[in-house]
Structure formats: C-alpha cells, structure tokens
Amino acid sequence: MMRKLFAICTVVLVIVALWYVAAVKMNAKWAYDQAARAKIELSFSELVKDTWAQERPVLPAPHQVAAELWDTTIGKKITSKRSLVFHGWITLEATLLGFVVGTLLGIVLSVGIIYIRAMDMSVMPWAIASQTVPILAIAPMIIVVLNSVGIQGLIPKAIISAYLSFFPVLVGMVKGLRAPDHMQMDLLKTYNASRSDAFYKLRLPSSVPYLFTSMKVGIAASLVGTIVGELPTGAIRGLGARLLTGSYYGQTIQMWAALFAAALLAAGLVALVGLAEKSVLKRMGMVR
Secondary structure, eight states: OHHHHHHHHHHHHHHHHHHHHHHHHHHHHHHHHHHHHTTOOOOHHHHHHHHTSOSSOSSOOHHHHHHHHHHHHTSSOTTSTTOHHHHHHHHHHHHHHHHHHHHHHHHHHHHHHHHOHHHHHHHHHHHHHHTTSOHHHHHHHHHHHHHHTTOOTHHHHHHHHHHHHHHHHHHHHHHHHTOSOHHHHHHHHHTTOOHHHHIIIIIHHHHHHHHHHHHHHHHHHHHHHHHHHHTTTTOSSSHHHHHHHHHHTTOHHHHHHHHHHHHHHHHHHHHHHHHHHHHHHHHTTSOO
C-alpha cells in the first residue's frame, strides 16, 4: 500500500514540477514584453516570479489554479453564479439523465442484438458508425433542431450525453451476454431450460462485470457529452459555460479551474460506479 502511494505521489510531483517549468516558458514572452516597455531587465528569479503570478497567463501555474478552485468552491456560496459547485450541479443533472437513458438504451439494444439476428446485422454496424461522427458536429445540430420545436435546457444536453454513453454500454453488454461458452449453454439445454431461463440464470449474471466496466467508461463519456452540449448554446450555467466565458474574456485561470472541476466530478462519478460494482459483485459472490 505504501509503495503504491509513494509511486502515485512521485508521479504527481513530477507532473507539477514540469507544469511549473512549462508555465515559466510559456508565460515568459509576456513578461519580457512588459519589461521591454518599462525599459528594465528581468533577472531569472524576477522572471519566474512574474510568470507564476500573471493575471491572464497563457498557462496558469498550479497554485493559481488551486487558489481559483478553492475560491470558487469553498469561498463562494453554492447559489452564486461564480460558484463551481453551482455550475457543476447544472452539468451533473444533465449528465446523470443522459447516462441513465444511454445505459438503458445500450442494455435494450444489446439484448436485441443477442437474440435477433437482423438486429445483430443491422444495429451494431450503425452503432459503430454513429461514433465516427465528431460530437462537435452533432451537438449544434441537435441543439438547433430541438430548439426549433421549443425544447431547451436539460433535455438537449441529456440527449447528447446519452449519445456518447450508450455505445460503451452496448459493446460491453453484447460481450458480456455472449460470455457463456457452449458447454454452459449445452448444460442448460440438457436441463430443458427455456430461453428466458438461460438469459436470467446464465447470460445476465455473466454480463454484470462487463456492464459495470462499460458503465465506468459511459459515465465519463456522458459528462463530456454534457459539457460539449453546453458549448454551442451560449449557455450561462454549467461547467461548459464557465469554459466558454473564460475563453471569451481570456480568463485562462477560470478555464483551467473549470477543467479540473470537471475532471474531479468525472473521477467521483466513476468511483461511485466502482463502489456499486463492488457491492453488487459481492452480493453475487463474484468477489470477496
């Protein structure tokens, strides 16, 4: 355990160190330009100090992002429009709705693919093809079409979220439902088991580990879909909106803070799915 913790801390420290070095290099041009206008020369220590404290840096230093995260999560009321907790909740609502819809759709389609030959030949190729189209191209189309019929807000973002999350679940469930080998299926036939018995007593239990693995991927993809869905709408709420306003006004520190908030939210959601997986598999006797 200590070895693993040491390895993780070492990697984090190396990344932070490289980040600080990159901040000096990428922000140096602005510091030199300002020094040239003031007709002064910067020493190395002064350069480092300036590049780590610029108001609108090209690359914010880690402590600047950490301070912004603290200020916009702990330092602001959760009802404030500047609070990342407020914006994160807006994004989370659409993410969870899209994830539930996408997961259910993936499960239903996977069952159809397993038992209906026509669906196996037709749905799976279309599902694969759908993922080759960039989400940045599809999202504005969905937003515009739904907006034209008066549907705005949560639903369009949830649809985009579901679009990204259903595919991992579909692939994982198809793999899981096909996991039982021929000997197991033949054994059920010798017991005169029906197709529903084979599904509920063999195929479905075998697919549970695959389902949870795909759900971990799906919920992270669902969050990405929600954030992308917030970008083309000119939204004023949500983590995507924070990224958008930050890019409009050159607030790079705000943008990086929103990115880290999204990453932390995704990590939390994946961890929750992992806890559910451990609980369910333990009840099924698949893990200790």
